[in-house]
Amino acid sequence: MSEVVLTEDRGPTRIITLNRPERRNAIDIPLRIALAERLETAMADPDVRVIVLTGAGKGFCAGGDISTMERMPESVSRPRAQAAQRVIRAIWSGPKPVLAAVEGAAFGAGVALAIACDRLITAENAIFSTAFTGVGLAGDMGIFASLPARVGPARARQLMLLPQRLNGREAFDLGLADVVVPPGTTLDSALDDADRIATGAPLALRELKASLARWPSDPMTMLDHEVDAQVRLFDTEDFAEGVAAFHERRTPKFHGR
Incomplete structure (x- = not known):
């Protein structure tokens, strides 16, 4: 079958x-x-x-x-x-x-x-x-x-x-x-x-999906969630790679770390 x-x-x-x-x-x-x-x-x-x-x-x-x-x-x-x-x-x-x-x-x-x-x-x-x-x-x-x-x-x-x-x-x-x-x-x-x-950063896409899944919700609660997500992403290799690629005028290579 x-x-x-x-x-x-x-x-x-x-x-x-x-x-x-x-x-x-x-x-x-x-x-x-x-x-x-x-x-x-x-x-x-x-x-x-x-x-x-x-x-x-x-x-x-x-x-x-x-x-x-x-x-x-x-x-x-x-x-x-x-x-x-x-x-x-x-x-x-x-x-x-x-x-x-x-x-x-x-x-x-x-x-x-x-x-x-x-x-x-x-x-x-x-x-x-x-x-x-x-x-x-x-x-x-x-x-x-x-x-x-x-x-x-x-x-x-x-x-x-x-x-x-x-x-x-x-x-x-x-x-x-x-x-x-x-x-x-x-x-x-x-x-x-x-x-x-x-080509996007996997961790950023994960946080994007998680945030959108909360809609509709209390907007003030969403503000707190957005802060938490951004804090997690600021401390990733992908974020560092994105910033470096911007300054070096090249396409970033994200690895989900």
């Missing part, structure tokens, strides 16, 4: 691919467990600077695999839901940026997974839809945090109450996606972006 999640390294970038193309990469239990494990492994690998998440075949992710769903008691549904949230926790709490390259369909949990990433590159003809209420669910995988953060709470409310299909261009116009590119080019575009991000 083929692996449900594939990984490939391109220099400092790790590509993680949902690999159930026959099911449009719908998320069943084995896939959500494998995806969380691959993300956690990549986050812990010192040779990986950036992660790109994509889907095999013609689509990104059709959402939860409805063929595996039925009415179930809490003793069964809670571990299932927690396994899905483990994926998002890995993306949000991990120190490395995660980019989503979306071709084809991103429905339900597929939308939630894509917008949970730090950058979302979409094909013009991709299709996005929240599509949770159609099967009697409200939504998960962080969508009630990530969707309002991207499009605003009022627009998020309407997208959840009245699910509609948005193409890549419409998703970009709403702020759901960060970049829109021609069909078939999302992975190449994401890899180009990853190469640019990978």
